[in-house]
Amino acid sequence: MQMGCKINSNPTTLIKFSTKTAIVFSSFNPLQPGPRIRPVTSTFSSHNQNQQEPVTTSPTTTTQTKLPKPENYSVKFKTLRGCKLGISRYPDFEYNAEGGTGTGTGLKSDSGLPNEISVSFDLQTLYIPPLASSTTKFLGLPLPPFLKIDIVPELFQGTINEETGKVDLEFKARFWFSVGKIYRAPPLVVETMLTSEESNGKMRKGRGTKLDREGKCRLVGVATVVPINDVFMNSFLGLPTECLADLNAIISVSCSS
Structure with missing residues (x-):
């Protein structure tokens, strides 16, 4: 098998x-x-x-947000006829301030109001005519030729609202009273807010007018004048007392940027 x-x-x-x-x-x-x-x-x-896939990294793009540049403004100030200055209880001086000038700069205000501009005037360019026989009358008569009051500004700044026409400007100046070469008093310091609204004190008050389309306005301000180191002026003016500034002016604002 x-x-x-x-x-x-x-x-x-x-x-x-x-x-x-x-x-x-x-x-x-x-x-x-x-x-x-x-x-x-x-x-x-x-x-x-074991090999890992390569990681593709896209380039990082940095986006920088450019802040808008602040708008710069040029501001011009002119004083006109029809102004007044008053002190104590005396009648107002009729004051022709025509020829007064000043230039300044402005920026958008940080108040949050879209049309409000913060302005500051250059004191080197600011000129306000003196009270003298050629510019001032008291009780309808020109001041005596030998009497003169020079105005020297020390501060002029504030806000202007182009939409509402409201103007508020801090004003500080020294008023030098002199009688020829015989007498020159220490300066009277006047510090007030010149406004296109109302300004009221205990003795004095005034009402301004807002900017119109031509830039015309009336600015008023009541200030307290303190005594100075001069017995004659203190007694003659009754210091301390109030004074009123009433200025007829033109303010023009133009964009410079």
Whole structure:
């Protein structure tokens, strides 16, 4: 009786050593000394698994917000005829201030009002005519030729609202009273708010008018005048007392930027 052994021709045994590499053992062949080993490499190499995808970084764009430049303004001031100056209980002086000038600069006010401008006048350019016989009358008569009151401004600044026409300007000046070369008194310091609204004191009061389309306005201000180191002036004017400034003026504002 013939006996035989059947061996599968292509059996394979797969041993997996790792997820990366597998070794295939071919079927046993008695004509060969040993099994043939054929490495099979995974389709994903260790290099591919360990390698990280490059990260693409887009360039950072810095956006700078430019703040709007503040608008600059040029301001011109002129005094006109029809002004008044009064002190104590004396009647007002009729004052022709025509020829007075001044220039200044302005910026948008930080008050929050869109049409309000903060202005400051250059004292080097500010000139207000003196009270003299050619400019001033008292009780309908010109001042005596030897009598003169010079006005020297020390501060002139405030706000102008182009929409409402309201004007508020801080004004400080020294008034120098002199009689020829014979007598010159210490200066009277006058400090007030010149306004296009109303200004009221205990003795004096005035009402201004707002800017019109031509820039014309009337500015009034009541101030307290304190005593000075001069017995004659203190008694003559009854210091301390109040004085009233009533100026007819033109203010023009133009954008310079």
